[in-house]
Amino acid sequence: MTDNNYTPPKIWKQEGENGGAFSKINRPTSGPTHDKPLPVGKHPLQLYSLATPNGVKVTIMLEELLALGKTGAEYDAYLIKINEGDQFGSGFVDVNPNSKIPALVDHSLPQPLHLFESGSILLYLAEKFDAFIPKAAAKRAECLNWLFWQMGSAPFLGGGFGHFYTYAPVKIKYCIDRFSMEVKRQLDVLDKQLAKNKFIAGDQYTIADIAIWPWYGALVLNQVYEAAEFLDTGSYKHLNRWAAQVESREAVQRGRKVNKSWGDEEDQLPERHDASDFDRTP
Numbered sequence: 582m583t584d585n586n587y588t589p590p591k592i593w594k595q596e597g598e599n600g601g602a603f604s605k606i607n608r609p610t611s612g613p614t615h616d617k618p619l620p621v622g623k624h625p626l627q628l629y630s631l632a633t634p635n636g637v638k639v640t641i642m643l644e645e646l647l648a649l650g651k652t653g654a655e656y657d658a659y660l661i662k663i664n665e666g667d668q669f670g671s672g673f674v675d676v677n678p679n680s681k682i683p684a685l686v687d688h689s690l691p692q693p694l695h696l697f698e699s700g701s702i703l704l705y706l707a708e709k710f711d712a713f714i715p716k717a718a719a720k721r722a723e724c725l726n727w728l729f730w731q732m733g734s735a736p737f738l739g740g741g742f743g744h745f746y747t748y749a750p751v752k753i754k755y756c757i758d759r760f761s762m763e764v765k766r767q768l769d770v771l772d773k774q775l776a777k778n779k780f781i782a783g784d785q786y787t788i789a790d791i792a793i794w795p796w797y798g799a800l801v802l803n804q805v806y807e808a809a810e811f812l813d814t815g816s817y818k819h820l821n822r823w824a825a826q827v828e829s830r831e832a833v834q835r836g837r838k839v840n841k842s843w844g845d846e847e848d849q850l851p852e853r854h855d856a857s858d859f860d861r862t863p
């Protein structure tokens with residue numbers, strides 16, 4: 582594991598736990614490991630998730646839609662504890678064969694519709710409710726450019742930088758250097774875009790902002806990986822202006838609490854079944 586002279590064998594095999602934060606649950610195969618149907622609540626939309634940056638994208642979107650008066654966006658949110666392997670339960674795998682949160686089921690259609698991948702869920706909800714996506718073709722394309730930018734870029738931040746800076750059992754300079762370089766380049770891309778635009782895709786708040794903020798907004802606000810100083814994120818001033826602006830939205834404040842089961846108690850709402858649930862958080 583820490584051997585710098587490692588020579589890969591002819592055929593890779595899993596050797597058990599490697600000391601990494603997620604090594605107990607990671608395995609090289611897909612599919613369910615146990616029988617566990619998912620609960621179904623009373624609302625049209627059923628969300629199975631956790632308040633990680635990918636999960637928070639969807640709860641922010643749903644709270645934004647409800648704030649706009651789109652009552653069809655009412656939802657039940659159930660907690661999926663990924664460190665306990667809930668994503669490998671039969672019911673969850675049935676909705677998302679890729680075993681990752683967030684997963685959503687729309688029961689408002691003749692047949693329940695299964696949705697996974699946070700970008701796909703955001704786009705589906707934006708189209709279904711005709712909100713947070715521009716109508717004009719050019720602006721819509723720009724919004725989708727940045728939505729897909731996020732889906733392609735965030736794995737370098739989370740799976741690359743975050744993994745090696747925070748979760749790996751050893752600090753490997755080569756890996757941290759490689760991913761710090763890439764993440765800083767991405768921060769510079771966003772900073773330049775936000776120097777010219779109020780929001781990511783222009784003058785309108787869209788699903789591009791909703792996708793990007795939980796990762797890159799939270800990073801510069803020092804809310805993920807405690808890496809703001811290390812990456813000198815204060816130097817991206819336009820990005821910081823936008824991060825604070827998005828954070829101040831009421832729906833963002835609400836959405837980030839849903840499916841949260843750690844941190845300050847007043848910020849936790851592990852399950853959400855009704856708007857009034859927020860009033861019950863201590």
Ligand SMILES: N[C@@H](CCC(=O)N[C@@H](CS)C(=O)NCC(=O)O)C(=O)O
Pocket residue numbers: 606633634635636663668680681682683697698699700
């Ligand atoms: N591209 C996916 C990524 C989802 C993802 O990586 N989810 C993580 C939590 S942020 C997860 O469920 N991990 C559980 C596992 O890897 O077993 C999306 O955006 O929905």
